[in-house]
């Protein structure tokens with residue numbers, strides 16, 4: 001069942017160590033079949049070098065395992081909350097990539113400083129609020145998803161397909177599992193450049209890019225009259 005989606009999710013997961021975004025088992029990727037409302041996700045705690053298609057887990061939107069012999073990722077409930085709230089997304093990725101996680105640990109949004117950011121993210125990449133004790137103690141992973149959704153209240157998740165979960169790390173999403181990982185790669189580069197920019201000169205007022213340039217770069221790629229590429 002879902003062989004094409006499983007292949008996509010396998011390749012997207014394997015892309016994480018290839019791009020240097022995960023160490024050991026510090027991440028996971030999933031993809032959804034919106035017709036069947038089924039999600040394919042990495043099994044929990046399985047090393048990337050041991051990951052094969054038959055180890056992926058198929059779950060329904062309530063988290064019930066429909067197919068697979070392994071336990072799904074411990075972050076499954078977070079992925080499911082995102083799929084339920086953001087109807088247009090087809091894939092979710094989570095990593096502990098160094099630069100983005102450093103922002104998450106500092107509890108600071110990544111502001112748009114230049115066109116690299118603006119080509120993919122139409123504004124700040126937000127950091128969530130800290131999780132409350134009761135959210136940590138009960139249904140922690142589900143509550144993590146809810147805190148992300150709260151952070152995006154009133155904002156289009158496709159315009160900024162990434163979030164920094166405070167004291168934890170980044171989640172990204174996209175049209176499918178590959179696109180979610182692509183956004184993780186871009187997020188990491190943008191986070192690294194932001195740290196370096198502030199290291200050279202620590203002045204947010206000097207660096208925050210103009211709204212005109214942010215509009216130009218985001219909309220020429222993603223707007224109704226986009227003209228970037230072929």
Ligand SMILES: O=C(CO)[C@@H](O)[C@@H](O)COP(=O)(O)O
Nearest residue numbers: 025026027028044045073074
């Ligand atoms: O966030 C964390 C740990 O802090 C997890 O995402 C990471 O260890 C991966 O967990 P899984 O192996 O997917 O269960």
